[in-house]
Amino acid sequence: MRSMQPRSVPSSPSSARPEAVRTIGTSATCPWQNVRTMLRKVGLRPTRQRMELGWILFSKGDRHLTAEMLFEEASKARVPVSLATVYNTLNQFTEVGLLRQVAVDGSKTYFDTNVSEHHHFFLEGENALMDIPSAKVMVTDMPAALEGYEIDRVEVVVRLKRKA
Numbered sequence: 001m002r003s004m005q006p007r008s009v010p011s012s013p014s015s016a017r018p019e020a021v022r023t024i025g026t027s028a029t030c031p032w033q034n035v036r037t038m039l040r041k042v043g044l045r046p047t048r049q050r051m052e053l054g055w056i057l058f059s060k061g062d063r064h065l066t067a068e069m070l071f072e073e074a075s076k077a078r079v080p081v082s083l084a085t086v087y088n089t090l091n092q093f094t095e096v097g098l099l100r101q102v103a104v105d106g107s108k109t110y111f112d113t114n115v116s117e118h119h120h121f122f123l124e125g126e127n128a129l130m131d132i133p134s135a136k137v138m139v140t141d142m143p144a145a146l147e148g149y150e151i152d153r154v155e156v157v158v159r160l161k162r163k164a
Helices: 031-041 048-058 067-076 083-095
Strands: 100-105 108-112 118-123 128-133 157-160
Touching: 031 048, 048 067, 048 083, 067 083, 067 108, 083 108, 100 118, 100 157
Parallel strands: 118 157
Antiparallel strands: 100 108, 118 128
16 A cells, blocks of 8 residues: 555546536536536436535535535535435435535545535544545455446545544
């Protein structure tokens, strides 16, 4: 494995993301309209709740959020949604490729607005996820997929803890 350095994620969009996502926060047009266009391009109806949650998610560049974190941000922004609606919306956005789900352990799942190929550092005790460029992680000697299956992707989460 090569050495890995954490990378700060630029707020500029990734070229691997759907065109609709790449326009959020970068276009001279109305950002609200950008969210509507993004949702329509992936076949989701732009409901008020999807629009508001999409704006909160995608207007701040690449980031990692749990459902609870998004719910808290929505509450602070006075967006009237339930935690169940936040979970449903995050799962819908993930299914259509607008988000990437990153499980760090059995009870904590993050949603990543950067859907390009990359890996993560998880900072234990801080509950923070940081991107690692995929070129910095080399996975070799992959096992053969089970019969009737193919490998979809490999995700690496490197868990870090502060030195004592």
